[in-house]
Amino acid sequence: MAPDILADPETDPTATYAVEPALVRRLTSRVVCSPRPEHRLTHTPVGGAPLASLPLSTPDDVAVAVEGARAAQRSWARTPMDLRERILLRYHDLVLERQVELLDLVQLESGKTRRQAFEEVADVALVSRHYARRAAGYLRPRRRAGLLPLATRTVEHHHPKGVVGVVSPWNYPLTLAVSDALPALMAGNAVVLRPDLQSSLTALKAVALLVEAGLPESVLQVVLGDGATVGQAVVDHADYVSYTGSTATGRRVATSAAARLVGCSLELGGKNSMYVAEDADLDRAAARAVGACFSNAGQLCVAMERVIVHESVADAFTECFVAAVQGMRLGSDLVYGFDMGSLVSAEQLRRVTEHVEDARAKGARVLTGGRARPDLGPFFYEPTVLTGVTAAMDVRDEETFGPVVSVYRVASDEEAIRLANDTDYGLNAAVFTRDVARGRRIAAAIAAGTVNINDGYGAAWGSTAAPMGGMKASGLGRRHGAEGITKYTETQTVAVQRLVPLSPFAGMSDEAFATVFTGVLRALKASRRP
Template sequence: MPAYDSLLASITTDAVSARDVFDPATGELIGRAPLLTSAEADAAVDRAADAQAAWAALGHEERSAVLHRAADAVEAQSEALAQILSREQGKPLNGPNARFEVGACVSWLRVTADTPTPTQVVVDDGSDYAELHYRPIGVVGAITPWNWPMMIAIWQIAPALRMGNTVVAKPSEYTLLSGLALIAVLNEALPSGVLIAAPGDGGIGAGLVANAAVGKIMFTGSTATGKKIIEASAGNVTRLTLELGGNDAGIVLPDVDPEAIAEQLFWGAFINTGQTCAALKRLYVHDDVYEAVCDALVEVASSMPMGIGLDEANVLGPLQNAMQFDVVDRLVEAARRSGARVLLGGDPKRDQPGHFYPATLIADIDPTNDLVVEEQFGPVLPIVRYTDLDEAITLANGLDVGLGASVWSADRDRARDVAARIEAGTVWINSHGGVHPMIPFGGVKQSGYGLEFGVDGLKAASVPQVING
């Protein structure tokens, strides 16, 4: 049996308690994903708690070795995982999409395994001596979204396991098969009970948050759901890492070469067909280069093929679900009615299967338009004209979110000066959205709190202990 068929068969079910999973590009039924009851999810937490002490006792060296073996397992099944991901999430195999995502899972596992333990001597002055250690929390609940269902799961799972915790992972109900497939492959290398899948609807996630045996919740998703998690976790004083909604701004200074930056701008906005929390979602361009930047973006965007993910030629796919299609369509139509100029796209073919929305560029749009101030989370970029840099920075900082941002300029020092004035967890210079397993990542304002990746990510997946004396 081919690897894809074998892996898919291992995670699908004919049971009554299951959810039909459809390909968002074709509408075809892929399979049925099992769903847990609340009692079964609680039992999963209990099993993870029972396994935690032995896992922690292995020590960092052995846990790191196990993570490398888990990376080997993902690498060996990489094509099957990418095909499941492409069919369920919709993203194409090629470009910065399905194969890229599975490859990132391997890289993050290996780097997390090899990141030095964050133990620190904080005082050693001859009379006092103190060390700061980071110990396991216990059970970590990992709640992942549907846009990058494998990569973001690894961002949560890998540091939690490395630091001696066990994990109960709830994949999004929109991408159950992707989450289940990844966990099944990881468990080829992990001891029993160390990583347990808890597929289900929002009620399963709420149960994880409320369960007193879960010492930490790691969540990536909407700000609205993040606020509910904060409220629900308060009674247990559960530790939280929250990576919430974003509406990232980019500011283009007048000294740029529009053609030189156009492709980077495009992928900053349209990676994963725009379905990325830290994608470029509103672009402020100086009047001196405004039309040239618009023209260069149209040239790049119009050359990017969109279609079924399993077609090797495509680099843009459908929106993952009808709900998100409706959000994007509503915002574009409101912008069109307001008098904004549609440079490209904005006219989906509604008589064809799949949640396809064409790559869309909107110019001459009011900075207060809903398409600018709401997170569209799709293949649409509003381009706002400005003449005064201070005003552009004020507009960039004017929303209640602050995940990422970018500044585009031929003068790197000037760009850094502008970046320092922007309220965002990460500000990229002449790029947007790139992440690295050793560079801390997190949001400000209502984009959440807590850091992921590198040493800071290990600290976030543990509890500090000072040994004094």
């Protein structure tokens, strides 16, 4: 573990996992709050010990943060793109160099395993490098076809929105705090970030590294508080909102943004399906399903909660899968070597328990798991595989957001597609087959923003040049790729008309002008001009 992260148990034996107060003071000094703010004590899922006392912002503090960010944004927008690029490339290096400290904080705040925490470090490095290298190309002025060849010269420009509000959740403390902020900053915006209180230290550390990389401090402001007050205040003041979280809250964010006529991007819930076709490599599919279903204890918006298996291989696959799940190593120590960590809170444990017990009471079979593990930590729950799930059970259609997956049998690809699409959500999906062309055909028929073939979520998530987001109730907009940065801009068209006017010449009647222009339009069609 990194030095200066954990309190010394010899001097404070009740706070073995508490973060050093000196580090907390350094990190929280960046929070926009009053001189004497209210504080909130957070606890780690790893043992439940006190973690840190955090200062809370108020809605008035949010207004101050937005005002400060708006003032800083004007000069930041004039910063040359190559300087912004150097800052992000330096940030890429710092995140990798300081990963031990980041990993400790991610684990302490979320309860996930170290390997799954490393996914966040890798993701932030990937996003940093991608937008450092590609932002200028995504945003450069582009010539567009004008009304009349040679006579109309049209150029598309992208200007920053102004202040982008980022409201991020607790389940991916590093990734979701900064991976949406980075393209917003590269586009010339300032950012006001409200991370979830449970994951605030990781977010603050990520911001500190950005400042160390060269980002002006006032360009990225941080406020802390609950979603209903401080998060809502960010939504009420920002020029654009990026929100990741539940569908219910996402609807309220969208309503608030729409009332102000500002844009928003929303990555929301999912009830994601993985289909195992009859020609799949079953050992590989079972092994990949473990990570796809139980990474971050299932507290992952793109995690698989439904495994759909062709009936001809259902018994063989289920046997392999259950054996793999039973072999998982559970733990959340700050070392590598575990397959699944803890749920984040008592609320998450309650929801998981209720879904499993409701299914069990209504006739579902628990093939493995199905119980809490207080011997490992206060919020541990065993990875659980259910079968016999029906529409009468909450787990069938509601997002569990925990280590619970249901196995379903189907007789054909068409039936698998219907079941995968039989949900209000449309975030992520997976198809396992040896025939990639077949996998692509199935993928195209699934209503999900990303579909992985022979992988659970990493292939699509790690493809930072390609857009990622949800259909249906899983959200609006996309992160990653060109859409992940142009959404933070106002698109402007500048058209110059030369040589001939777009109106009757001197002495020409309106009727004659219409006749001439009709001929021009027909000629343009004949030339196959778009």
